[in-house]
Amino acid sequence: xxxxxxxxxxxxxxxxxxxxxxxxxxxxxxxxxxxxxxxxxxxxxxxxxxxxxxxxxxxxxxxxxxxxxxxxxxxxxxxxxxxxxxxxxxxxxxxxxxxxxxxxxxxxxxxxxxxxxxxxxxxxxxxxxxxxxxxxxxxxxxxxxxxxxxxxxxxxxxxxxxxxxxxxxxxxxxxxxxxxxxxxxxxxxxxxxxxxxxxxxxxxxxxxxxxxxxxxxxxxxxxxxxxxxxxxxxxxxxxxxxxxxxxxxxxxxxxxxxxxxxxxxxxxxxxxxxxxxxxxxxxxxxxxxxxxxxxxxxxxxxxxxxxxxxxxxxxxxxxxxxxxxxxxxxxxxxxxxxxxxxxxxxxxxxxxxxxxxxxxxx
Amino acid sequence: xxxxxxxxxxxxxxxxxxxxxxxxxxxxxxxxxxxxxxxxxxxxxxxxxxxxxxxxxxxxxxxxxxxxxxxxxxxxxxxxxxxxxxxxxxxxxxxxxxxxxxxxxxxxxxxxxxxxxxxxxxxxxxxxxxxxxxxxxxxxxxxxxxxxxxxxxxxxxxxxxxxxxxxxxxxxxxxxxxxxxxxxxxxxxxxxxxxxxxxxxxxxxxxxxxxxxxxxxxxxxxxxxxxxxxxxxxxxxxxxxxxxxxxxxxxxxxxxxxxxxxxxxxxxxxxxxxxxxxxxxxxxxxxxxxxxxxxxxxxxxxxxxxxxxxxxxxxxxxxxxxxxxxxxxxxxxxxxxxxxxxxxxxxxxxxxxxxxxxxxxx
Numbered sequence: 001x002x003x004x005x006x007x008x009x010x011x012x013x014x015x016x017x018x019x020x021x022x023x024x025x026x027x028x029x030x031x032x033x034x035x036x037x038x039x040x041x042x043x044x045x046x047x048x049x050x051x052x053x054x055x056x057x058x059x060x061x062x063x064x065x066x067x068x069x070x071x072x073x074x075x076x077x078x079x080x081x082x083x084x085x086x087x088x089x090x091x092x093x094x095x096x097x098x099x100x101x102x103x104x105x106x107x108x109x110x111x112x113x114x115x116x117x118x119x120x121x122x123x124x125x126x127x128x129x130x131x132x133x134x135x136x137x138x139x140x141x142x143x144x145x146x147x148x149x150x151x152x153x154x155x156x157x158x159x160x161x162x163x164x165x166x167x168x169x170x171x172x173x174x175x176x177x178x179x180x181x182x183x184x185x186x187x188x189x190x191x192x193x194x195x196x197x198x199x200x201x202x203x204x205x206x207x208x209x210x211x212x213x214x215x216x217x218x219x220x221x222x223x224x225x226x227x228x229x230x231x232x233x234x235x236x237x238x239x240x241x242x243x244x245x246x247x248x249x250x251x252x253x254x255x256x257x258x259x260x261x262x263x264x265x266x267x268x269x270x271x272x273x274x275x276x277x278x279x280x281x282x283x284x285x286x287x288x289x290x291x292x293x294x295x296x297x298x299x300x301x302x303x304x305x306x307x308x309x310x311x312x313x314x315x316x317x318x319x320x321x322x323x324x325x326x327x328x329x330x331x332x333x334x335x336x337x338x339x340x341x342x343x344x345x346x347x348x349x350x351x352x353x354x355x356x357x358x359x360x361x362x
Numbered sequence: 363x364x365x366x367x368x369x370x371x372x373x374x375x376x377x378x379x380x381x382x383x384x385x386x387x388x389x390x391x392x393x394x395x396x397x398x399x400x401x402x403x404x405x406x407x408x409x410x411x412x413x414x415x416x417x418x419x420x421x422x423x424x425x426x427x428x429x430x431x432x433x434x435x436x437x438x439x440x441x442x443x444x445x446x447x448x449x450x451x452x453x454x455x456x457x458x459x460x461x462x463x464x465x466x467x468x469x470x471x472x473x474x475x476x477x478x479x480x481x482x483x484x485x486x487x488x489x490x491x492x493x494x495x496x497x498x499x500x501x502x503x504x505x506x507x508x509x510x511x512x513x514x515x516x517x518x519x520x521x522x523x524x525x526x527x528x529x530x531x532x533x534x535x536x537x538x539x540x541x542x543x544x545x546x547x548x549x550x551x552x553x554x555x556x557x558x559x560x561x562x563x564x565x566x567x568x569x570x571x572x573x574x575x576x577x578x579x580x581x582x583x584x585x586x587x588x589x590x591x592x593x594x595x596x597x598x599x600x601x602x603x604x605x606x607x608x609x610x611x612x613x614x615x616x617x618x619x620x621x622x623x624x625x626x627x628x629x630x631x632x633x634x635x636x637x638x639x640x641x642x643x644x645x646x647x648x649x650x651x652x653x654x655x656x657x658x659x660x661x662x663x664x665x666x667x668x669x670x671x672x673x674x675x676x677x678x679x680x681x682x683x684x685x686x687x688x689x690x691x692x693x694x695x696x697x698x699x700x701x702x703x704x705x706x707x708x709x710x711x712x713x714x715x716x717x718x719x720x721x722x723x724x
Binding site for chain 2: 055056065066069120153160164188192199205
């Protein structure tokens with residue numbers, strides 16, 4: 001298969017870039033975006049980089065009514081040598097295809113997606129912030145665009161990549177958050193779409209998050225939809241516990257997202273010979289461990305925060321404090337190692353980083 | 363509260379209308395659409411009827427990533443007197459607000475929505491097909507449009523109504539369908555969004571429907587996500603069974619849509635003194651009734667088909683034939699009565715129909 005050529009149409013004007021210290025998450029976008037079109041029977045075509053601009057979609061497009069959409073999130077960092085580093089982007093592109101399969105959407109060739117991403121990053125290279133903790137957030141997504149109100153997989157799609165310079169997740173250093181264990185609402189259930197990175201899972205979680213916010217909690221802890229006992233995810237992150245020296249994370253069961261940070265942490269712990277187990281784990285077990293004093297650490301993992309230490313769980317008004325509400329040693333070490341590898345400050349023994357060289361140098 | 367004025371901008375050219383006999387479902391749209399804008403803190407504004415045209419949305423709009431969207435579906439019929447009849451449209455608008463609440467979306471005033479709908483129907487009146495079985499399908503929907511990638515309720519929304527002339531659901535008369543009982547995939551679970559008319563529920567169902575199609579079945583029967591025993595819905599319809607003279611439909615449990623056709627059928631059966639019960643009902647019970655010869659009828663209910671008789675269930679390769687695969691007497695009577703009331707051919711003792719008079723006459 002020959003690689004599709006990417007047509008580039010540059011923006012006539014350049015937007016003003018925000019100051020590094022004013023950067024937030026996902027509010028400002030770069031000058032360009034990548035697009036490709038899919039038509040059933042014909043496949044993908046019209047691979048192009050164009051100025052960042054509104055998408056024009058028929059009001060009857062499937063995306064608005066039946067939610068056929070998948071997305072990914074990753075970050076690019078500028079390293080000391082002026083190269084741009086991505087973290088396991090092929091894993092994201094592969095996962096997007098897995099998500100798409102669940103939603104009856106077409107596959108997008110992983111190599112072509114990486115090429116598109118590289119080209120787009122080179123085009124908008126000057127948007128990558130350089131200050132400590134900042135990065136370029138990358139959002140690839142695919143949406144169904146056929147103007148048809150029948151409930152059926154769309155015959156038309158677009159694949160889009162947009163870029164957003166983002167500030168540091170931890171403006172005042174990594175710190176633990178308080179988590180509300182959710183007993184009423186459910187994020188996903190086995191047989192549903194929980195393992196897919198698709199809009200419906202996020203829409204479904206907003207209500208519980210709003211309630212948690214009001215009560216002064218950062219995120220909700222999702223329990224399984226069947227027994228409401230077993231831990232699934234925290235907010236939109238995977239979750240890990242360190243109990244009596246062993247690290248435990250819920251096993252992938254079909255309703256939990258196969259997180260790339262999750263996967264990397266398991267590899268890192270194996271590499272360090274820290275015992276790590278993927279299995280079912282209940283809130284009962286967490287409470288027992290906390291009461292016995294063996295719950296040493298807890299943390300969420302995801303692209304945005306990398307590691308988000310948990311200082312307290314509220315489970316039906318019972319407060320379970322973890323590690324005196326402080327960031328644990330292992331959480332800190334994992335955070336520093338992963339972000340170090342991502343930014344190119346530490347050696348990458350796993351081949352996780354993907355470099356986009358500075359075209360001015362190459 | 364004063365009613366918002368609706369600004370009308372007519373289309374300069376009119377599209378060609380399809381021939382009545384060529385009408386399908388949801389593929390052709392009328393010349394105009396209704397739109398209103400929402401901004402947090404300011405509420406709804408800019409109520410307008412404009413030419414049907416693509417929506418322009420920022421690629422970062424919440425709808426594409428986190429699926430904040432709700433919709434409704436209803437039909438308008440032209441009656442013998444040239445009036446347009448809607449069926450319980452206030453129920454749809456109320457339900458859209460209930461769905462929206464689950465998804466952290468703003469409410470849209472029911473009266474204003476009905477006014478908008480009436481105006482839009484008057485504007486595109488000549489698009490309503492008159493042939494037996496045809497109708498004007500109405501699709502109100504609300505989508506989140508704020509360009510922000512944080513997982514949070516959007517601060518901006520649009521409310522849209524589009525219209526589509528549709529053909530008869532039963533081109534060759536009402537006839538029973540074959541249904542595949544779904545054991546692997548789950549549509550929704552208690553604590554999720556099953557009771558809301560939102561995109562994610564439909565996206566989630568596509569995969570199972572695709573498998574059913576391949577096996578030669580029209581729709582899937584959804585079981586509950588917890589025990590995988592109790593019946594929830596069939597395809598995107600509610601479901602009823604007639605067993606030994608009693609009509610039974612799954613009780614609303616949080617994961618089942620509160621269907622307006624469902625509700626109307628219950629009222630109609632009460633009116634006729636036919637015993638009708640809303641309760642949990644398992645596939646085991648359906649199989650026993652079928653084996654004992656007491657499963658008299660089964661049918662799905664929804665806006666598109668009104669009544670869709672079921673002739674066979676396939677449950678783990680066991681085939682359960684209902685009423686020798688024929689349309690039951692009660693199914694037929696319900697279909698004729700409901701469609702008769704909807705089209706104004708029968709008296710409406712319930713006050714269900716809502717008339718939009720011909721402005722040329724009034």
